[in-house]
Amino acid sequence: MVKPKQPNLSVKIGNLDLKNPVMVASGTFGYAQEFEDFIDLRKLGAIVTKTITVKARQGNLPPRTCETPAGMLNSIGLENPGIDRFIREKLPFLKKLGIPVIVSIAAEETPDEFAILVKRLDRIPEVSAIELNISCPNLQKNKLISQDAADTLELVSAARKLTEKCLITKLSPNVASITEIALAAQSAGADALALVNTLGGMSIDVHKRIPKLGNWVGGLSGPAIRPVAVKMVWEAYNKIQIPIIGMGGIMDTESALEFFIAGAAAVSVGTANFINPQTSLEIIAGLQQYMLEHNMQNLSQLTGRLKACQD
């Protein structure tokens, strides 16, 4: 008997090499140190930080989270220490881990803030990639950048001119056509897309007749949104060439596999980190096992390999 060859889990996202395709989603993993007691962080494919803005943000009025059927709403409001304190206080720990660090960034008022942030991060060698969060639903904006193809094109193009680093654009599911926005980000020069951010939602305390969130509305995450996210990954995969990082309610290997088969080159574990900090490592092991059982040597044999019918 020849021992079966261990499948190769590595994947390339733009110019970024990942040893495995499982990362942790922005906003669900803090700055990684919060999880060091629970998992071996060095085993992750990459870490995406909580979103950073130019200035510190105190975040939204509590209550900021509430549980919903098979999901949760949040309206944290991008509470973060600002880019200066992030670089000073949070980045040193991340640098030591020796795994790719993807820094998520957002603008509070004007798109110029993205330029400031990209320029600052571009100079730091240990920052492996930058994720443009143009889809946070908790900034009290009437319209998100990623809800408009022209705005997305303009913003991603501007960022692209400022850095050679791998540039990931994170899109909102709250759109009529995800492919339209995905195509705009691709033509602007994004190296990859992160699909999807949270779905807009609201929950009401009927006894008090008040919204359950201090911000009234928030973003829905968890298994409840998974079918929506899988569909959007599949739709985008059929229209674009750049890699997709799939996310939305991934709780285990099986749910991660749905995203790969729909077209994701990599996946991000989000809300599941709150419930079981081991989730991402369990998925890495489960993915390896699945590929072994299905005779797959590398991820290209899995990504987008959805069959047309049940034959």
Place this chain on the structure above:
Amino acid sequence: MNPAQIKAKIISNQRLSGNYWHLEFESGRIAKHAVAGQFVNIRVTAGPAPLLRRPISIHGAQAGKVKIIYEIIGEGTRVLSGKEPGEFLDVIGPLGNGFIYPRPAESKGAKNILIAGGMGVAPLVFLAEKLKKTKPLVLIGARTKKEILCTREFKALGCALKLATDDGSLGFKGRVTDLFKIILEQSKPAQVFSCGPHLMLKAVAEMVNEYKINAQLSLEEHMACGLGACLGCAVKTKAGYKTVCKDGPVFSGEELIW
């Protein structure tokens, strides 16, 4: 002590009275290192609903065993009440910053007062064990007699006990904070420790701040991660928002903004 995620064997899970339950599980690690006021975050089901862990105060910890008490208020606690001895619970803990225990000498003859509202008794029994040499005075308030819990435990620890019920069915008729006010006007306590509903804690904070008494208040808030990562359980303090799960759940009376 750093927290850990463990599979803990349930020793017992029984109804105390009404909707109140008492659960004991094995964990040498948590039992050895837990501080009163810290909590454990329990995953009640492997499935997707209810999704989040349930943060519950540590009620007692010794000899390799950890005790919690909980009230069935929703799906999560209902599922928890169905767990049988011998089953394993997915527990993360001990989490958060607990009470800072005063040394007996700090009291200078004045009493430490523990004020509990409803389920707020849970961590205060654990605290009373740690403070038993100082013979604290314990005030417990609830809506009715039926919701007054743990009186036997406090008595067994040698604590003086005063009760208050909204309907007067047991002890002082009125709020536990009204009872506290009467005591406060008679003599100044060394330090106050309190856990209970938001409005009760707010009333306690106003009084201790007016009388310039040190107080440690244990807050409750909905949590997603329990680890200080999601920043969902923020409370307003004089130094900006802090997390109940990691900066708290115990805060000093003067730092909170209500």
